[in-house]
Amino acid sequence: MPELRASALVDAPVAVVAGALIDTSLLTGFGVKVQGPLLCLGDVLTGPFGVKLAVTRADLSGVSAAGGFLELHTDLVTTGAGTLVVDRVRWTTVGGVVGRFADVTVGRGMALRVLEKRSAALARRCAELVAARLVVGAAIVRGGRLLAQQRSFPESHAGQWELPGGRVEPGERPEEALVRECVEELGVPVVVGEQVGPDVPLKSDLVLRIHAAELAGGEPEALEHNAVRWVTADELPGLHWLPADRALVPALRDLLS
Numbered sequence: 644m645p646e647l648r649a650s651a652l653v654d655a656p657v658a659v660v661a662g663a664l665i666d667t668s669l670l671t672g673f674g675v676k677v678q679g680p681l682l683c684l685g686d687v688l689t690g691p692f693g694v695k696l697a698v699t700r701a702d703l704s705g706v707s708a709a710g711g712f713l714e715l716h717t718d719l720v721t722t723g724a725g726t727l728v729v730d731r732v733r734w735t736t737v738g739g740v741v742g743r744f745a746d747v748t749v750g751r752g753m754a755l756r757v758l759e760k761r762s763a764a765l766a767r768r769c770a771e772l773v774a775a776r777l778v779v780g781a782a783i784v785r786g787g788r789l790l791a792q793q794r795s796f797p798e799s800h801a802g803q804w805e806l807p808g809g810r811v812e813p814g815e816r817p818e819e820a821l822v823r824e825c826v827e828e829l830g831v832p833v834v835v836g837e838q839v840g841p842d843v844p845l846k847s848d849l850v851l852r853i854h855a856a857e858l859a860g861g862e863p864e865a866l867e868h869n870a871v872r873w874v875t876a877d878e879l880p881g882l883h884w885l886p887a888d889r890a891l892v893p894a895l896r897d898l899l900s
Contacts, residue, residue, distance in 0.1 A: 659726075778845060781854060831864075
């Protein structure tokens with residue numbers, strides 16, 4: 644199976660680059676049909692000529708999709724100068740002299756042009772996300788379970804599940820905002836830990852950043868939501884998450900395991 648590689652250095656943290664990679668607005672310009680605004684594990688992409696690719700990886704390490712004769716892999720490596728983005732495209736070549744000729748003259752050239760265009764778009768999106776406003780969320784873990792809360796509004800999202808949190812106010816540190824939001828939504832203080840998963844794009848100028856957290860006392864209550872629930876790692880994929888939280892399921896499963 645032939646393989647084409649390309650690499651580029653992006654001046655942004657790996658969490659930002661990983662978030663930009665799951666922003667499906669980067670794919671629609673290449674004739675790819677997607678299921679939603681964010682790329683999630685298990686999604687199916689439809690490319691030119693009806694090619695279908697299933698997403699097999701979408702986390703801090705990068706993104707992979709495969710189907711039929713084609714595999715796409717993007718790996719992320721943290722360096723002192725930024726994040727190294729390594730793209731690998733693998734495909735099955737039609738047999739014979741004609742197939743090999745088309746592979747060299749058409750397939751590889753087309754793939755290189757697409758990767759160059761995607762690399763430029765990725766760098767632009769990363770610059771936007773670095774400067775974006777921040778929403779913070781808490782991945783609160785207790786006894787091997789994750790706390791989720793069920794939305795009551797707006798109507799379009801009522802019944803869906805999300806992690807507690809909210810917007811960072813001007814002059815407020817993200818950790819301070821997360822503590823405040825947990826008190827307002829759950830009635831409990833938390834101790835904020837490290838970031839979990841990528842920065843998830845919500846809008847062109849707004850991103851969601853999740854931090855691991857532990858309860859500092861009290862029992863969480865649904866003060867602003869329909870319900871709260873402690874979820875196991877096996878239950879995570881089956882929960883009806885908001886799109887942004889669904890994109891974080893692989894990272895949340897890793898956190899619980």
